[in-house]
Amino acid sequence: MxxxxxxxxxxxSVAIWSFSLVIPERVLAEDALTNYNWYCAQCHGxxxxxxxxxxxxxxxxxxxxxxxxxxxxxxxxxxIFNTLTKGGPANNLSTLMPPFGNxxxxxxxxxxxxxxxxxxxxx
Amino acid sequence: xxYRRMFMIGLSIMALLSINWTVAEAQDGKGIFxxxxxxxxxxxEGPSKLKNIEDRVKQKGPDLWFAGSKFKPxxxxxxxxxxxxxxxxxxxxxxxxxxxxxHPALSGKEASDVSNYLMTxxxxxxxxxxxxxxxxxxxxxxxxxxTLFQKTQVCFGCHLFKPKKRAKRAIGGFSGPSLVGAxxxxxxxxxxxxxxxxxxxxxxxxxxxxxxxxxxxxPDKDLKALAQYIxxxx
Numbered sequence: 001m002x003x004x005x006x007x008x009x010x011x012x013s014v015a016i017w018s019f020s021l022v023i024p025e026r027v028l029a030e031d032a033l034t035n036y037n038w039y040c041a042q043c044h045g046x047x048x049x050x051x052x053x054x055x056x057x058x059x060x061x062x063x064x065x066x067x068x069x070x071x072x073x074x075x076x077x078x079x080i081f082n083t084l085t086k087g088g089p090a091n092n093l094s095t096l097m098p099p100f101g102n103x104x105x106x107x108x109x110x111x112x113x114x115x116x117x118x119x120x121x122x123x
Numbered sequence: 124x125x126y127r128r129m130f131m132i133g134l135s136i137m138a139l140l141s142i143n144w145t146v147a148e149a150q151d152g153k154g155i156f157x158x159x160x161x162x163x164x165x166x167x168e169g170p171s172k173l174k175n176i177e178d179r180v181k182q183k184g185p186d187l188w189f190a191g192s193k194f195k196p197x198x199x200x201x202x203x204x205x206x207x208x209x210x211x212x213x214x215x216x217x218x219x220x221x222x223x224x225x226h227p228a229l230s231g232k233e234a235s236d237v238s239n240y241l242m243t244x245x246x247x248x249x250x251x252x253x254x255x256x257x258x259x260x261x262x263x264x265x266x267x268x269x270t271l272f273q274k275t276q277v278c279f280g281c282h283l284f285k286p287k288k289r290a291k292r293a294i295g296g297f298s299g300p301s302l303v304g305a306x307x308x309x310x311x312x313x314x315x316x317x318x319x320x321x322x323x324x325x326x327x328x329x330x331x332x333x334x335x336x337x338x339x340x341x342p343d344k345d346l347k348a349l350a351q352y353i354x355x356x357x
Contacts, residue, residue: 030176038176041217042281042298042329053212053219054281054296086338087276087331096277102335 030104032111039100040112048120061094072121080113081106152240155233167244171326179327180215189246189324193313195256199238202308203229211283211297246316246324254311254350268352276333276340288357299330305356315350 030038037046043063045051050065066072075083075091082090085106088097100109117123156162164184171186173179190199206226213220229237260268269286272278279295284302286294293303305314317324318341321332333340341349 034176038180038327039329039331042212043296046217052298053217054298056296058294059280059296060277094277095275096280098276098280098331099333099338099340100331101337102332 029108032108032115035104035108035112036115039103043096048116059096061096063096066116066120067122069121069123072116073123077110077113077117080116081109084109084112152236152238155229155237156240159227159229161227161237170323173326176327182215184214186324187241188244189249189313190241191243191245192249192251192316193309193324194242195307195310196242198308199241200234203234203237204231209300217298246313249312249316251312254315254347254354256311256354258351260351260355264348265352265355268348271341271345271349272352275345281330285357302353302356305353309354311350311354314353315347318346318350 041052043050043052043054044066045055045063048066050063052063055063064071079091083093083097084104085099085101087099088094104112156167165187167188169186169188171188173182206224206228208220208224211220212218272284273286278284281296281299282302283293283295283297284305285292293301319334321328321330321334334346
């Protein structure tokens with residue numbers, strides 16, 4: 001085997017090794033539907049109809065039916081983003097709608113607001 | 124009988140006894156925890172390094188690495204003997220729980236050994252001596268703290284609780300653990316510590332995070348009152 005071949009193998013393996021050191025572990029941004037099913041469905045239901053397991057007569061207000069177009073057109077994507085970040089009171093709604101700004105970064109909350117408008121209320 | 128034979132019999136009895144002894148030793152709480160496969164579903168070392176919801180959904184049971192800080196000393200034995208549902212949904216899912224509780228149960232001696240073992244698992248970095256569990260809240264303080272739990276944020280949206288000691292039934296949602304009987308179950312210091320830094324104990328939990336840089340639901344004084352209120356719930 002010739003010398004330069006051995007040398008290049010060495011160089012390449014060192015390069016790969018250092019590469020693996022530099023690249024940080026990839027932390028994926030969660031996709032909007034995964035976030036919805038994990039955080040929101042417990043109240044709003046998997047289909048968004050306001051029928052998650054927590055929805056019951058004990059609650060002071062019902063988790064909104066997010067598929068009801070007539071009601072949902074009132075809320076722009078921007079308003080929904082604010083509600084998601086700081087909770088219901090950001091839009092004069094009940095504190096039963098919780099804040100998620102401490103859990104999810106703004107881009108994931110924006111993606112959720114978009115999901116609500118394009119997939120759930122389609123408005 | 125000759126002495127040699129007696130000596131040999133004595134020796135084998137002693138050997139047998141010592142085997143028994145090591146078995147007994149392995150049967151202490153930590154051993155039982157291992158041999159019953161409790162560790163398949165519960166982590167006893169932490170903090171957890173879960174990265175994303177996909178991994179969280181695969182988790183089969185809550186972390187117990189801080190059990191000794193979280194639970195009241197006498198609670199665990201009772202629960203392990205007769206496990207009861209904590210939430211109304213299957214762990215990591217949203218399907219309703221149905222039928223009898225299926226969590227493995229332990230018999231008296233085992234339950235107390237495992238409970239003793241779990242109570243040695245402390246969060247060494249947790250501040251203690253902040254909330255006095257035994258303190259009886261005055262009626263006015265109780266009312267104010269009740270508002271923090273029921274109105275400031277609607278915590279019972281996901282937690283069953285009894286608004287009054289003699290309430291006929293518990294009210295609320297149930298995707299989170301029931302807080303009925305929290306008085307017997309949780310320590311005030313842990314509840315306070317948890318509410319201050321939820322991610323430390325439950326990374327990727329389903330509960331919204333109420334204290335953080337983007338939104339802070341309670342000033343520290345209220346957070347303490349809230350923790351005190353929770354560990355006074357019947």
